[in-house]
Structures are given as structure tokens and as C-alpha cells.
Amino acid sequence: MSKDDKILKEVTESDYKYGFYIQIDSDKFPKGLDESVVRALSEKKGEPEWMVQWRLEAFRVWKDMKEPQWANVRYKKPDFQDISYYAAPKKKTVLNSSDEVDSDLLDTFKKLGISLEEQKRLSGVAVDIVMDSVSVATTFKETLAEKGIIFCPISEAIREHSELVKKYIGTVVPRTDNFYAALNSAVFSDGSFCYIPKGVHCPMELSTYFRINEGGTGQFERTLVIADEGSYVSYLEGCTAPQRDENQLHAAVVELIALERSEIKYSTVQNWFPGDKDGKGGVYNFVTKRGLCEKHAKISWTQVETGSAVTWKYPSCILKGDDSVGEFYSIALTKNFQQADTGTKMIHIGKNTRSTVISKGISAGNSQNSYRGLVKISSKAQNARNFSQCDSLLMGNSCGAHTFPYIEVKNPSAQIEHEATTSKIGEDQIFYCNQRGIDDEKAIALIVNGFSSKVLNKLPMEFAVEARKLLEISLEGSVG
Amino acid sequence: MDLKDRIISSYIAQRETQIPVNRYVHQLRCMAIDVFEKRGFPMPNDEEWKYTHLMPLLKRDYTIFAPQKTSVERKDIQPYLLDDLDSFRLVFVDGVYSSWLSETTHQDKDICVLSHALSLKKYGSVIENYYSKLIPNQEGLSALNTAFSQDGAYIYIPEGTLVEKPVQILYLSTGRGADHTLLHPRNLMILGKGAHLQIIERHHALGNHSPLSNSVTEIYANAYSHLEYFKIQNDIPQASLIDHTFVSQDHGSQCSIGTFSFGGELVRNNLHVYQRDQEVHSHLNGLSILQGESLVDHHTLMEHAHPNGQSHEIYKGIFDDKSIGVFNGKITVRKQAQKTNAFQQSNNVLLSHEATINTKPQLEIFADDVRCSHGCTVGQLNQQALFYLRSRGIPEKQARAQLLFAFSREVLEHIPIPQLKNHIHELIGKKLNVHFEFAL
Numbered sequence: 001m002s003k004d005d006k007i008l009k010e011v012t013e014s015d016y017k018y019g020f021y022i023q024i025d026s027d028k029f030p031k032g033l034d035e036s037v038v039r040a041l042s043e044k045k046g047e048p049e050w051m052v053q054w055r056l057e058a059f060r061v062w063k064d065m066k067e068p069q070w071a072n073v074r075y076k077k078p079d080f081q082d083i084s085y086y087a088a089p090k091k092k093t094v095l096n097s098s099d100e101v102d103s104d105l106l107d108t109f110k111k112l113g114i115s116l117e118e119q120k121r122l123s124g125v126a127v128d129i130v131m132d133s134v135s136v137a138t139t140f141k142e143t144l145a146e147k148g149i150i151f152c153p154i155s156e157a158i159r160e161h162s163e164l165v166k167k168y169i170g171t172v173v174p175r176t177d178n179f180y181a182a183l184n185s186a187v188f189s190d191g192s193f194c195y196i197p198k199g200v201h202c203p204m205e206l207s208t209y210f211r212i213n214e215g216g217t218g219q220f221e222r223t224l225v226i227a228d229e230g231s232y233v234s235y236l237e238g239c240t241a242p243q244r245d246e247n248q249l250h251a252a253v254v255e256l257i258a259l260e261r262s263e264i265k266y267s268t269v270q271n272w273f274p275g276d277k278d279g280k281g282g283v284y285n286f287v288t289k290r291g292l293c294e295k296h297a298k299i300s301w302t303q304v305e306t307g308s309a310v311t312w313k314y315p316s317c318i319l320k321g322d323d324s325v326g327e328f329y330s331i332a333l334t335k336n337f338q339q340a341d342t343g344t345k346m347i348h349i350g351k352n353t354r355s356t357v358i359s360k361g362i363s364a365g366n367s368q369n370s371y372r373g374l375v376k377i378s379s380k381a382q383n384a385r386n387f388s389q390c391d392s393l394l395m396g397n398s399c400g401a402h403t404f405p406y407i408e409v410k411n412p413s414a415q416i417e418h419e420a421t422t423s424k425i426g427e428d429q430i431f432y433c434n435q436r437g438i439d440d441e442k443a444i445a446l447i448v449n450g451f452s453s454k455v456l457n458k459l460p461m462e463f464a465v466e467a468r469k470l471l472e473i474s475l476e477g478s479v480g
Numbered sequence: 481m482d483l484k485d486r487i488i489s490s491y492i493a494q495r496e497t498q499i500p501v502n503r504y505v506h507q508l509r510c511m512a513i514d515v516f517e518k519r520g521f522p523m524p525n526d527e528e529w530k531y532t533h534l535m536p537l538l539k540r541d542y543t544i545f546a547p548q549k550t551s552v553e554r555k556d557i558q559p560y561l562l563d564d565l566d567s568f569r570l571v572f573v574d575g576v577y578s579s580w581l582s583e584t585t586h587q588d589k590d591i592c593v594l595s596h597a598l599s600l601k602k603y604g605s606v607i608e609n610y611y612s613k614l615i616p617n618q619e620g621l622s623a624l625n626t627a628f629s630q631d632g633a634y635i636y637i638p639e640g641t642l643v644e645k646p647v648q649i650l651y652l653s654t655g656r657g658a659d660h661t662l663l664h665p666r667n668l669m670i671l672g673k674g675a676h677l678q679i680i681e682r683h684h685a686l687g688n689h690s691p692l693s694n695s696v697t698e699i700y701a702n703a704y705s706h707l708e709y710f711k712i713q714n715d716i717p718q719a720s721l722i723d724h725t726f727v728s729q730d731h732g733s734q735c736s737i738g739t740f741s742f743g744g745e746l747v748r749n750n751l752h753v754y755q756r757d758q759e760v761h762s763h764l765n766g767l768s769i770l771q772g773e774s775l776v777d778h779h780t781l782m783e784h785a786h787p788n789g790q791s792h793e794i795y796k797g798i799f800d801d802k803s804i805g806v807f808n809g810k811i812t813v814r815k816q817a818q819k820t821n822a823f824q825q826s827n828n829v830l831l832s833h834e835a836t837i838n839t840k841p842q843l844e845i846f847a848d849d850v851r852c853s854h855g856c857t858v859g860q861l862n863q864q865a866l867f868y869l870r871s872r873g874i875p876e877k878q879a880r881a882q883l884l885f886a887f888s889r890e891v892l893e894h895i896p897i898p899q900l901k902n903h904i905h906e907l908i909g910k911k912l913n914v915h916f917e918f919a920l
Contacts, residue, residue, distance in 0.1 A: 070527065377858075379833060394848035397815060407839045408531075409858045412830035416858035420841070424848045 029086040035059060038186050041086055045155045045189070048162060058175040058185030065179045068312075071341040072370040072402055075310045078249045078284060083218040085187045144202075150195040151206055154222055157193035164195055168226055172255040172292045172318070180251040180286040180312075184220045188253065191221035196231040196262070205460055207236040210252075218249040225255070227262035227297075234265040234460055247309060248273075249284045256291030256299055260321065263298040264291065267459050268315075269467050272307035279337025279366070282309025289313065295321035295350070302458045304467040305332040305340060314372065316345035319353035319381075326355040329455040333471060334367035334399070343373035343390075343404075348381040348414070357388035360452050363399035370402040375418070379410040386415070392422040393451055483538050484520045487662075488513065490544045491627055501598045504608050512612075512626035519620030531806040531838040532748055532777040537692055537720055543658035544628075552652060552686070557581060560650055560684045565899040567680075568647045570633045574654055575663050577631050590636040591647055594666055597634040606636065610670055614698045614726035614754070622724050625696040629666035632697075635679075637705075639672035646678040646897060653719075655689025667697040671705035671733075678708045680900060683721050690718035690745065697725045701733040703757070709737045710900060714907055715744040717772050724750045729760045736763035736894060740904055741776040742911050752781040755789045755817075766795040767891040769884075769911045770803035770835075777806035782824075784817040793824040796891050798884055799835035807839040809854065815846045824854035829861065829887060881912040 029037065038059050042052045067077060144151050150161060158165050175185040192208040210221060227233055237254075250272060258264050266289075275282025285308035291299035301315040317326030328344040346355035355375070363369040371390045392401035403420045425447050433443035449456070452471065459467055491513050501509075521538055522529040552573050561569065568591045571581040577593045584592045597603040598611075615622045633649050651665050671677055685691050701707050713721065721744055727735055741747050753762045768776045782791045797805040807826045828837045841854040861883050869879035885908060895901040909916050 392843075392845070394845065394850075397818070397846075397848045399848070400844065400846045402845065403841070403843045403854075405841060405856070407837070407856060407858065409828075409830060409837045410835075412832055412835060412860050414830070414858055415860075416856070418841070418856040419853065420843060420855075421851075421853040422843055422845045423851055 029084050031084050032081050033083070033085055033187065037085055041187060041189060044086065045158070047155075047158050050166060051158055054170070054175075055186050058182050059187075061176050062179065062182035062186055065182055067179050071312050072368065072372070072404070073310050073312060073339040073341050075284065075339070076247065078218075078247065080183070083249060085218060085220070086189055143204075147200050147203065148197040149200060149202060150193065152193055154191040154193040154224060155189070157224075161193070161195070164226065165193065165224065168255070168257055169222075169224060170255075172257060172290045173253050173288050178288060181253050181288040184222060184251050184253045184288070188220045188222035191223045191252070192225075193223075194225045194233065194235065196227045196233045198228045199230040200228075201231065202233040205234050205236055207238070209238050218251065220250075221252045223252070223254040224257075225264055225266070226257045227259060227264050229259045230261045232263045235267070236460060237266070237268045238271070247282060247284055249286070250308075251286045252288070254287070254289040254315075256289075258291060258293045258297035258299050258324075260294045261296040262294075263300075265300045265460075266291070266302070266315070268301075268303040268305075270303065270305045270307050270311070273309075274307045274338050275309040275336060277336045277365075279309070282338070283307065284309060285311045285313060287313040289315035290318065291316070291326070292318045293321055293324035293326060293350075293353075296323045297321055298325040298327070300327040300329070300458070301344065302329045302455065303331070303342075304455070304459070304471070305330065305342060306471070308340070309338060311338075311340040311342055313342045314344055316347070317355065318347045318349065319355065320349045322350040323352045324350055325353070327458075328355075328357045328359070329458045330359045331362070331452045331455045331467075331471070332360070332369055333362045333364075334369045335364040336367060337365070338367040340368070341370040341372055343371045345374040346376070346386060348375075348377045348384040348386070351380070351382040352384070353381055354385045355387075357386070357390070358454050359388075359390040360455055361390070361392040361401055362395070362448065362451070363392065363401050364395040366398045368400045368402070370404065371420075372404040374406040374408070375416060376406075377409045377411050377414040377416070381411050382413050384411060384414045386417070388416075388418040390420045391451070392420075393448070394422065394424050483540075483542060484516075487544060487624070487628075488517055502601070502604055502607070504604075505598050505611065508612050509627050512623040515618060515623035516620050516627060519618060519623065521620060528779065528808075531804075531808075532746065532775060534746075537746060540660045540690070540692075542660045542662040542692065544662055552578065552581070552654065554581065556686060557650065557652060560652070560682055561648055562680065562899045562903055565648070565897065566645050568643075568645060570647065570649045572631060572651045572665065574652070574656075574661065575630055575665065589638060589641055589643065590634060591643075592634050594632040594634040594668055595630060597668070603634075606670070610698065610700055611668060612698070614700075614728055614752075615696070615724075621694055621722060622696050625664045625666055625694050625724070629664040629696065632666035633669070634667075635669040635677070637671050637675035637677055639702075640674045641672065642676040643678070646680055646900075649679065649681045651683045651693065651695070653685045653689070653691040653693070655685065655687045655691065659689045661689065661691045663691055663693040663695075665693060665695040667695075669697070669699045669707075671699075671701045671707055673702050674704045675702070676706045678710075678897065680710045680712065680897075682712045683715060683719070685716050685719040688716075688718070690720070692720045693722070695721065695723045697723070699725070699727045699735070701727065701729045701735050703731040703733060705730075705733045707733075707735045708896060709735070710895065710897075711737070711739045711749075712904070712907075713740060713744060713747050713776075714742040715747075717743060717745060717774065719744050720746040722746075722748045722750075725752070727751075727753045727762075729753065729755050729757070729762060731757035732759045734761045734763075736765070738891070738895065739766040739778065740907070741766070741768040741770070741778075742907055743770075744774055744776070746775045746777075748777045748779065750779045750781075752783070753791070754783045755785055755791075758786045758788050760786070760789045762789075762791040763894065764791070764793040764795075765891045765894060767888050768795075768797040768799070768805055769888070769908060770798070770805065771800045771911070773802045775804040775806070777808070779806075779808045780810065782809075782811045782822065784811070784813045784820045784822060786816060787818045787820070789817060789820050789822075791820075791822045791824075794891055795826045796888050797826075797828040797837065798831065798887070799828065799837060800831040802832070802834040804835070805837045805839075807837075807856075808842070809840075810842040810844065811852060811854070813843075813845045813847050813850050813852060817847050818849045820847065820850040820852065822850070822852040826854075826856045827887070828858045829884065830858065831860070878914055881909075881914040881916070884912055885916065
């Protein structure tokens with residue numbers, strides 16, 4: 001085996017670090033889904049009547065919908081009656097600080113590399129942790145409350161900030177939007193809610209950590225972030241799941257609302273279990289993420305996608321207000337038998353709206369990596385500006401890279417640029433590094449890092465370190 | 481009864497009156513009508529037809545068989561042929577070959593009509609080897625053409641032959657006796673090893689009716705052959721054309737296909753190029769300059785299946801009034817096609833608030849050692865450049881036209897026939913409503 005092949009082999013066979021399962025007593029619904037499950041779920045959460053009705057309507061819509069077929073992915077359709085729609089670690093009472101968190105849970109988080117105390121002391125990041133179907137811990141609540149910022153599990157927000165939730169939920173991603181959004185609307189169990197009041201610059205990064213622990217469950221979380229006029233928030237999201245042979249379903253909905261002159265920065269490091277090297281198991285990640293920008297507002301999506309067996313995810317921006325800005329920065333790394341169909345939609349409606357799309361796809365092993373994007377300029381969007389770039393890097397010749405960019409322009413003052421390239425790591429690039437005393441593996445790491453740097457630079461500090469590490473782990477063997 | 485049903489029932493009715501063809505072709509036609517019955521016309525929910533809707537066209541009351549034997553004067557066709565160009569000519573009027581307007585040859589090559597080739601025994605083996613082999617199995621429109629096509633160009637160039645003058649193919653429709661006619665032109669072209677051929681193809685409606693042509697062209701470029709194909713689409717605003725061109729390229733062959741779309745109600749160009757062997761070069765160029773309510777849809781599929789292939793696509797569009805431009809460029813690189821170099825570019829200018837451009841460049845790549853890139857831009861005239869020209873005394877209209885002409889030039893550079901180049905130059909001038917005082 002030549003050296004190159006060896007490196008590739010190692011790359012494609014490195015293991016998933018977060019595949020452990022911790023036995024935590026959990027309270028789980030029996031499998032299956034009908035109206036009574038939706039009602040029971042809502043009851044469990046102590047939700048008001050309007051929410052129950054809202055969910056039921058979503059459920060009725062969902063029943064008549066068909067699964068989308070257009071994505072460039074092949075997988076076994078999940079059986080929606082074979083999933084448990086609610087699982088929660090037991091012994092849960094209302095927690096006031098992380099000291100009261102169950103010790104098993106704390107162990108889990110330590111293994112994941114999140115120490116609640118340490119986070120609290122050092123990094124100054126407020127964390128909301130969602131395990132299976134419920135939020136188990138939220139840090140820094142008081143500090144944030146002083147500024148009037150609401151950061152809590154969405155189930156709590158439905159009870160305590162009902163008017164805000166009622167006003168905004170489903171406005172950006174309607175229940176009828178697509179199959180998985182409708183399903184999520186009916187059965188979402190928890191997620192994060194965040195509200196930044198007028199003119200407040202959120203003093204710390206807000207972070208949600210998602211983990212699937214139980215088997216046979218699906219995770220349906222719902223995140224709603226509202227940035228009121230002139231405010232700013234940076235929001236991080238991370239996720240892992242145990243290693244299992246079954247395919248677990250994760251269907252989340254994220255809605256961002258950026259009111260006038262506000263800015264939301266939303267970063268994701270997605271590392272669900274990707275399946276083993278034979279393509280067995282792994283998480284199905286079918287996510288709907290969308291943000292709405294009012295005048296002068298800005299939404300920036302940054303994502304590093306390394307996990308999941310099948311990913312189907314298009315964080316989008318509706319640039320409704322004049323002078324609003326949408327950004328999308330993405331790295332998607334697929335290996336073994338992973339399949340990713342990801343990209344963004346930039347819908348320009350307001351005048352002088354701008355959007356930037358940078359997407360980097362790296363495919364190795366037998367994986368398939370697709371970029372699917374839409375840039376739409378409506379006829380009223382004067383002086384809209386878009387720049388898109390999607391580059392793919394292929395490692396080995398059993399993988400595939402695909403791009404499906406849709407561009408629809410109805411306004412003559414628009415300026416659109418789109419470019420895409422596909423290439424492999426050049427022999428001359430490696431040779432250049434070799435000449436300067438850098439060995440093959442380090443050279444590949446250097447090149448991949450350089451290839452992704454435009455996106456990595458957009459991540460908040462704490463995450464950038466994690467993302468770089470994650471890329472390195474995923475490419476292990478080629479990087480030392 | 482909708483159009484599809486009428487077509488199917490009239491197919492059965494016309495069987496008896498058909499020109500006799502060999503058994504192979506007869507079988508093909510029967511199979512094709514079954515495919516059409518199953519698939520029908522593409523619907524708006526078909527991803528390949530997302531931006532181009534045929535529904536409004538299909539509601540018209542088409543005459544399925546054009547009235548036979550219409551005569552056309554030589555002067556009527558003059559504007560649509562390059563008269564100063566010494567060339568072979570194939571002229572079809574309402575789908576029927578017009579021998580006295582044409583100039584064909586059988587001298588060491590065949591440049592003649594397809595109906596002969598389909599019915600005469602001596603062409604039997606060629607037809608069985610090539611006819612209808614490139615058409616995708618389950619596609620309704622090309623199947624419709626296979627079922628109904630009566631005539632078109634048949635060109636067979638033997639090994640090592642250089643065709644000394646270009647071939648002009650002209651499809652005319654007169655609309656006599658019917659307001660809406662349905663036409664199914666069909667071409668078959670085979671280039672032997674090392675052969676060289678230049679073709680200029682044009683569809684045009686005479687008068688005021690609205691024909692729909694559903695044309696199919698199959699081209700086989702054998703090893704080291706060289707084909708240059710130019711399509712001029714400058715039809716009247718009511719005429720529609722759906723063109724399917726399938727090209728199969730063998731080892732070391734070169735094909736360049738230029739499409740110049742300046743008019744028509746709906747023009748759809750399905751251009752599929754298959755690289756069947758190594759070291760193949762393909763060039764696809766397109767220029768659309770549209771006004772009124774025209775829609776032009778370029779749908780290209782570039783398939784790299786073997787190593788060391790090259791492809792180069794440039795499509796430019798200028799859209800005014802309520803016109804709509806669609807570009808869907810797909811490049812597939814199969815696993816074996818290492819060292820492929822594929823390039824695709826689509827540049828568009830919108831001149832009016834009601835014009836629309838929808839583009840979808842698409843790469844599907846399964847080989848790792850390749851270089852593939854595509855670029856796509858949508859913009860408008862640079863105001864500073866316009867100001868620069870005007871400050872030097874060039875009137876605005878002229879200045880705009882010059883900038884637009886400069887924008888299109890990249891596509892025009894590859895035309896090797898001077899007369900054709902001049903003709904297209906003139907057409908662009910007419911389209912932009914100016915007279916260029918500089919030569920190309």
C-alpha cells in the first residue's frame with residue numbers, strides 16, 4: 001500500500017470519540033405517535049391550551065404530508081411509529097445551579113469535555129444542556145437576567161414567557177413548511193429559548209449542548225432566538241450521540257428573529273454519531289433552520305458538520321428588511337458512508353440587502369457530499385448583492401462531491417456572483433511542503449486547514465479551537 | 481381531448497399512410513409511442529422543467545400533421561440562409577424536404593435526407609447501429625419525436641474525409657392551413673474517424689402562425705473527428721422550439737456547439753454531450769439576447785466518463801423587457817474519468833425590471849483527481865464604463881450596445897466561418913438596435 005493510500009485508509013477509519021452511553025434512569029414514552037402522544041407530551045410539559053392546539057394542528061398537517069425525496073441522499077426511511085417521542089433523565093427537579101445536577105449527568109458532561117463549573121469560572125459561556133428530550137441544566141441564568149436577557153429551556157419559556165413565544169413561534173418556519181418541520185412542531189420536547197431586549201449587547205456567548213443518550217428515541221428540539229431592536233447575541237450549538245447500530249432520528253427546528261438593527265451570530269458544531277466505518281448506524285439529521293432579518297439586521301450562520309449518517313440541513317436567511325445582511329459559512333466533512341446534503345437559502349426581499357455564502361465540502365471514503373443552495377432576488381430587492389463560493393475537496397476516488405446552486409433573479413440592479421470548484425489536494429502542494437521539511441501528514445492537515453480557514457475564522461474563539469480539533473480527529477491519521 | 485390524447489390517437493390513425501420504413505424503425509416507433517403515452521409532456525413539478533412551463537403551449541389546438549406540399553419561393557428563404565456562403569443545403573418546408581431549394585451530395589459522403597436513409601435497404605445497417613441509440617429511454621418528448629418524425633438531415637462522413645464546405649440546415653414552417661403546427665424534425669449525423677464537418681442549423685416560421693418544433697439531433701463523433709455545429713435561433717416571437725441534441729464523442733474527438741438565441745416564444749435547448757472515450761474535447765457556447773416575452777432555456781449535460789477529458793462551457797445572456805433566461809448546466813464526472821478538466825461559466829445581464837434569470841449550475845463529481853469549476857454571475861452594465869464612453873462623445877444607446885457587444889464577444893470568438901460571424905454580428909446589431917461601425 002502506498003503512503004497516500006495508507007493515509008487515506010487511516011482517515012476513513014478513525015473512530016468516533018463520543019460514542020459512549022451512560023446508564024441514567026430515564027422516563028421514556030412508549031414507541032409510537034398519535035394525537036394522544038402529542039397531548040401527553042404537552043401535558044408533561046405543563047403547557048397552556050393554545051400550545052396543545054398548536055401542536056395538534058401541526059400533527060394533523062404532518063399526517064397528510066409526504067417525506068421529501070429531492071435531496072441527494074439515500075437512506076432507509078425511518079419508521080415514525082417505532083420511535084419514542086419523549087425520554088428524560090429521571091429525578092429532575094428545578095435546578096438553580098449546576099451544583100444540584102445529578103452526578104451521573106455531570107460525569108457525562110465531563111466525558112464530553114464540558115465541565116459545568118469550569119465553564120462557569122473560566123470561559124464565561126452560558127450553557128443550556130439538552131439531553132434526550134429535556135433541558136437539564138442552564139448556567140448563568142441570573143447574570144443574564146440582570147441585563148433582561150431571557151435564556152432558558154423553551155418548555156419553561158412556553159410557561160413563563162408565553163406571550164413572546166406565542167408571538168414568534170412558527171413565524172419563520174411555519175408548521176406547514178416541510179415534513180420534518182411539521183413533525184417537530186407536533187412533538188418537540190425541548191430546546192432553547194433566548195430573548196435579548198432592545199439595545200442589549202449580550203455580554204457572553206450563549207450555548208446549547210444537545211445529546212441523545214437513550215436508544216430508540218428521536219430528538220426533536222426547537223430553538224427560538226429573538227434579538228430585539230439594536231441588540232446583539234452570539235449563539236453556539238453543539239451535539240453528540242452514543243454509538244448505536246440503529247439510525248436515530250434528529251429533526252430540529254431553529255428559528256431566528258432579528259429585529260431592526262440587531263445581529264445574531266449562530267454557530268453550530270454538529271458531531272452526531274456518523275455511523276461506523278461500514279455505514280451501520282448513525283444519526284439522521286433532518287434540520288430546518290431559518291432566520292428573518294428586519295431593517296439593518298444581520299444574521300450569520302456558521303456551521304461545522306462532521307457527524308450524522310445523513311444530513312439534510314439548509315440554514316437560511318429571509319432578508320426582509322432594507323439593508324439587511326445574511327451570511328452563511330459552512331464546512332462539511334464526510335467520510336465512510338456519510339451523506340450530507342447541505343447549503344443555504346438567501347431570499348432577498350428588501351432593498352440593498354447583501355448576502356455571502358462560503359461553503360467548503362471535504363469528502364473522503366465512500367461518502368457523498370452535496371451543496372444545495374438558493375439565491376433568490378425578488379423584483380423589489382433593489383441593489384441586492386450576493387457572493388457565493390462553494391469549494392469541494394475530494395480525498396480518494398470512492399467519494400462524490402456535488403453542487404446544486406439555484407439562482408433566481410428578478411431585479412436588474414442585482415449583482416450576483418457564484419463560483420464553485422472541485423479538486424483534490426495537489427501533489428505539487430504536498431511536494432512544496434515536503435521540500436520545506438513538512439511531512440505528508442502535516443502537509444495534508446495544513447492544506448485542509450487552509451482550505452477551511454475562511455469558515456473557521458468566523459467561529460467564536462472557544463468553538464474555533466473545538467472545531468479545529470474536531471477536523472483533526474476526523475482526519476486523524478493524516479494529521480499526526 | 482387534450483393534446484397528449486389527440487397525439488396518441490392520431491398516431492394510430494396515421495400508421496397506414498406512413499412512408500414505408502424498415503422493421504427496426506417501425507419497432508422503435510411503436511416503442512416510442514408507448515413511452516410517450518406513459519410519460520407524456522413534462523409537468524412543472526419535474527425538476528428538469530422547474531423554470532420552463534410548457535402548459536400554456538400545450539393548451540393550443542395544434543394540427544398534428546402539417547398540410548403537405550406547400551411551395552416556397554426561393555426569395556422567401558433568402559434571409560434565412562447565408563447566401564454568400566458556398567455550402568450544402570438542406571431545406572425542409574413544414575417538415576417536408578424541398579429538393580429544389582436544397583443542394584445535397586452522395587459523392588464519397590452522404591449529405592441527404594433521413595427519410596431516404598430510413599427506407600432504403602443500403603442504409604439499413606447504419607440505421608440499426610446508430611438511429612435512436614442516444615435518446616434516453618424514458619423521456620417523453622424525444623420519444624414523441626421518434627414516433628412522429630418523418631424527415632430531417634442524414635449526414636454520414638466516412639473516415640478521413642474533410643467536408644470542403646459547411647452544411648446549412650433550414651427548417652421552415654409556413655403555417656398555411658393551420659395556425660398552430662406541431663413539427664418533429666429529426667437529424668442523424670455520423671462523423672467517421674478523423675472526419676471534419678461544419679453545420680449551421682436554423683428553424684424559422686414564415687408568416688404569423690405559432691409552430692412548435694420538437695426537434696431531435698443525434699451526433700456521433702468517432703475517433704479524432706472534428707465537428708463544429710452552430711444553431712441560430714432567431715425565430716418570430718410566436719414560434720417555439722424544443723431542441724434535443726445528443727452528442728456521443730469518441731477517442732480524441734473535438735466538438736464545439738454554439739447556440740445563438742435571439743428570439744422565439746419559448747426555446748428550450750437540451751444539449752447532452754457524452755464523452756465515450758479518453759482525450760475528448762467539448763466546447764459548448766451560448767449567447768442569448770432576448771426582448772419581449774421570450775424565454776430561452778439552456779439545459780446542458782456534460783458527461784465525463786473516461787480519463788483526460790476536457791470540457792469548456794460559456795453561456796452569456798442579455799435579458800430585456802419581460803424576457804426570461806434559464807440556464808441549467810450539469811457536469812457529471814464518473815469514477816473512471818480521472819484528470820478531467822471541466823469548466824463552466826454563465827454570465828448574465830438584466831436590463832429591465834421585469835426580466836428574470838434563473839440559473840442552476842450543477843456539478844456531480846465522483847472522481848478525485850479532477851479539476852472542475854463553474855462560475856455564474858448576474859449583473860448590469862457598469863455605470864462608470866458607460867459614463868466613460870459617453871464622456872467621449874458616444875451616444876448612450878451606442879455606448880450601451882458597445883458594452884453589451886463586448887460582453888458577448890467571448891462567445892463569438894470561436895466562430896470559424898467569416899460569413900456566419902458577420903451574420904451573427906448583424907443580428908446582434910439589429911437586436912441592440914444599433915449599427916456597429918467596426919468589423920469583427
